Amino acid sequence: MFVYEKKLQYPINIKRPNLKLAKIIASQYGGPNGELGASLRYLSQRFAMPYEELKAAFTDIGNEELSHLEMVGTIIYQLTKGVSVEEVEKCGFADYFVDHTTGIYPQSAGGTPFTAAMIASSGDVIADLSENLAADGTTL
DSSP states (O other): OOOOOSSOSSOOOOOSOOHHHHHHHHHHHHSTTSHHHHHHHHHHHGGGOSSHHHHHHHHHHHHHHHHHHHHHHHHHHHHHTTOOHHHHHHTTOHHHHHHHTTSOOOBOTTSOBOOGGGSOOOSOHHHHHHHHHHHTTOOO
């Protein structure tokens, strides 16, 4: 498998909470093109890859996306740590906060929970590669 070192590749030290920013960044965690979807997309698509090199690359990329998920989750947690109820209400974060407080939950900035319907794994190499490029904000 892989070795997990109990440290972030890039240390994150956010000093002040910022709920508006946390709400936006939440989409990068569990939104339609977020890190959770990216990791599941690559780790699911790898099975249908006809070449061992592609399968290995997709496995590596999927694991890398999981490390991004960890960093984004850390950012969101630090941006919401220690906030008051007044701040939550003032910044429009109450809908999230009422269910999750400062827990990290995969959803878009608009509040839509993550669902597997946000990713594609078709078994068609070209279609899956196109899906990956589109989700990463690139085009063929």
